[in-house]
Amino acid sequence: xxxxxxxxxxxxxxxxxxxxxxxxxxxxxxxxxxxxxxxxxxxxxxxxxxxxxxxxxxxxxxxxxxxxxxxxxxxxxxxxxxxxxxxxxxxxxx
Numbered sequence: 821x822x823x824x825x826x827x828x829x830x831x832x833x834x835x836x837x838x839x840x841x842x843x844x845x846x847x848x849x850x851x852x853x854x855x856x857x858x859x860x861x862x863x864x865x866x867x868x869x870x871x872x873x874x875x876x877x878x879x880x881x882x883x884x885x886x887x888x889x890x891x892x893x894x895x896x897x898x899x900x901x902x903x904x905x906x907x908x909x910x911x912x913x914x
Contacts, residue, residue, distance in 0.1 A: 824859045828873045831857045835875035842877060853877040854887045 835855060842851050858872035878884050 824861070824871055828857065828859065828871065832873050835873070839875060839877070848877065851877055852879070852883045852887060854884075 838853070838855070842848055842853070854874070854876045856872055856874045858870040860868040860870050862868050878887065
């Protein structure tokens with residue numbers, strides 16, 4: 821557990837460095853950002869506890885929705901629906 825805390829404190833330093841870059845380049849009004857790093861500790865086969873650290877440069881809920889939509893789209897692009905793709909090609913695995 822102590823290793824997780826040390827790791828997350830180092831991540832926090834990087835988040836702070838990014839925030840400083842945003843300020844240094846006076847990009848606060850041009851950049852929206854949300855970062856989350858979580859460490860999972862298994863509880864049992866189906867459940868885990870997550871200890872996380874986050875940083876955000878988000879003005880309002882609308883910008884939050886932009887980030888959420890972007891993440892959903894990125895997820896879909898990198899994790900295609902194989903079943904739907906196969907059905908779309910007329911292939912049956914039965």
